[in-house]
Amino acid sequence: MIDIHMHLLYDIDDGPADIQTSTALCAGAENCGVEKIIATPHLLRPGRIDSFIQKRDERLERLKEKIHRAGIRVELYPGAEVFVNDDIFYSRGLAKATLNNGRYILVEFDFHYESPNRLIQYIEELFKLGCIPVIAHPERYTYFQRDYGFVNHLRDMDVLFQLNARSLASLGSRSEFELAYQMALCGTASFIATDTHSARRGTGDMLRMIRRFPGDIRRERLDYMLYLAPQAVLSNQPLPPVRRKRLEKRRLR
Numbered sequence: 001m002i003d004i005h006m007h008l009l010y011d012i013d014d015g016p017a018d019i020q021t022s023t024a025l026c027a028g029a030e031n032c033g034v035e036k037i038i039a040t041p042h043l044l045r046p047g048r049i050d051s052f053i054q055k056r057d058e059r060l061e062r063l064k065e066k067i068h069r070a071g072i073r074v075e076l077y078p079g080a081e082v083f084v085n086d087d088i089f090y091s092r093g094l095a096k097a098t099l100n101n102g103r104y105i106l107v108e109f110d111f112h113y114e115s116p117n118r119l120i121q122y123i124e125e126l127f128k129l130g131c132i133p134v135i136a137h138p139e140r141y142t143y144f145q146r147d148y149g150f151v152n153h154l155r156d157m158d159v160l161f162q163l164n165a166r167s168l169a170s171l172g173s174r175s176e177f178e179l180a181y182q183m184a185l186c187g188t189a190s191f192i193a194t195d196t197h198s199a200r201r202g203t204g205d206m207l208r209m210i211r212r213f214p215g216d217i218r219r220e221r222l223d224y225m226l227y228l229a230p231q232a233v234l235s236n237q238p239l240p241p242v243r244r245k246r247l248e249k250r251r252l253r
């Protein structure tokens with residue numbers, strides 16, 4: 001498996017405070033069968049991208065050395081989770097914060113108060129910059145939970161979506177689960193990742209979460225979201241084609 005969203009690096013965001021904890025997270029991921037991880041620290045101020053990249057790369061190299069010495073065989077790659085606001089219209093070099101320096105960029109927005117028009121403008125700007133937006137944990141946004149049609153609209157614009165494993169495992173709210181479940185079933189989501197911040201909540205335990213996923217999400221669909229699509233991101237290739245259905249709000253029993 002490949003985890004494309006993990007706050008793995010120490011002393012850079014609200015992830016681990018020290019390199020020992022980062023190392024333990026790598027060991028835990030390896031035990032779950034995760035072979036590759038994209039380290040995605042929060043980039044909250046796109047205007048300060050250069051100092052962010054410098055710090056991230058330095059942490060990443062140190063961690064790679066440390067896990068190599070410890071015999072942990074997980075491959076690490078650079079990335080970021082970019083908080084998108086009006087700054088993106090003025091900040092240069094946003095393309096440096098993509099996943100493994102390719103075209104795909106992992107983005108998040110305000111969870112509650114983003115206007116649909118503004119969000120669409122952000123998406124258009126990201127495409128103009130040559131990036132392919134991957135929206136992190138769409139199931140957590142209240143405006144997507146209320147309006148599945150908005151998610152369909154963004155998907156029609158070729159926006160991609162990454163679900164948090166925790167949501168699909170029913171470890172978050174009911175609304176998060178319902179949206180994540182529908183997006184996984186309909187092929188609207190392309191990725192499942194852990195969004196691990198620490199070892200505390202057990203979110204790094206991918207196997208435990210997969211066991212809690214609804215049984216009617218087909219094995220091939222899971223392989224696509226946990227391996228095939230993430231591998232295409234790492235290689236900066238187009239995602240393999242997938243059959244999609246329109247997302248519809250259904251009341252679950």
Ligand SMILES: [Fe+2]
Pocket residue numbers: 005007081136195
């Ligand atoms: Fe995150």
